[in-house]
Amino acid sequence: GQNIDQPTEMTATEGAIVQINCTYQTSGFNGLFWYQQHAGEAPTFLSYNVLDGLEEKGRFSSFLSRSKGYSYLLLKELQMKDSASYLCAVRDRGTGANNLFFGTGTRLTVIP
Amino acid sequence: GAVVSQHPSRVICKSGTSVKIECRSLDFQATTMFWYRQFPKKSLMLMATSNEGSKATYEQGVEKDKFLINHASLTLSTLTVTSAHPEDSSFYICSAREMTVDTQYFGPGTRLTVL
Secondary structure, eight states: OOEEEOOSEEEEETTOOEEEEEEEEOSSEEEEEEEEEOTTSOOEEEEEEOSSEEEEETTEEEEEETTTTEEEEEEOSOOGGGOEEEEEEEEEGGGSSOEEEEOOOEEEEEEO | OOOEEEEOSEEEEOTTOOEEEEEEESSSOOSEEEEEEEOTTOOOEEEEEEETTSOOEEOTTOOTTTEEEEEEETTEEEEEEOSOOGGGOEEEEEEEEETTTTEEEEOOOEEEEEO
16 A cells, blocks of 8 residues: 655744655555645646655755655745645555555644 | 636535536646545545546546536536535536646635535
8 A cells, every 4th residue: 555644734934945755655656646725626737756855946846865765846936825735645556556645744834 | 827717616505416527728628627625624536537528537436416517528527426425515626638738726715515
């Protein structure tokens, strides 16, 4: 099966930097995704890592270490609108359909 | 970017009735679509994988006779909740896999309330 862990809640100050960690255990790793979800809305795609290293996209960066089963999402220059849940999801080829399996999500609150 | 729509966005129904939810990929073809449900403050739980032209694959614990899935075309999948009960009240979200970038894009979700 899949075992995906991320902190339940985090709080950070507007303008600051925050790092959201995700650890995973899966038998058929085939990529890791980060999604942002505002309350009552569907997730929106943020980033995708399949090789080790850092992927940067504007204020958002995502890092992956496959040997450690570890990823993080880095958010810079935080804005109030960044308050949301951030979901780490692992794609597992072992299921045959390359399904995504989600962590419980990290609820980020940005304060002034 | 790729756009996925869902209809309806909200539905309230009486216990015992059936509800159909549509999921469409608007600007790409999706051979595979996924159906998730999400309870308040909980993560997404995969219910089933829907493949165009074939039977859906259901996750363990999901009743296939209760949650009917049809993927009739490369842009449309439907989920029908049959004989709905209050415990079926949830946020149902579909996603579609865009093959050229091999990424799932989510629909806006459907909030189902069963009275």
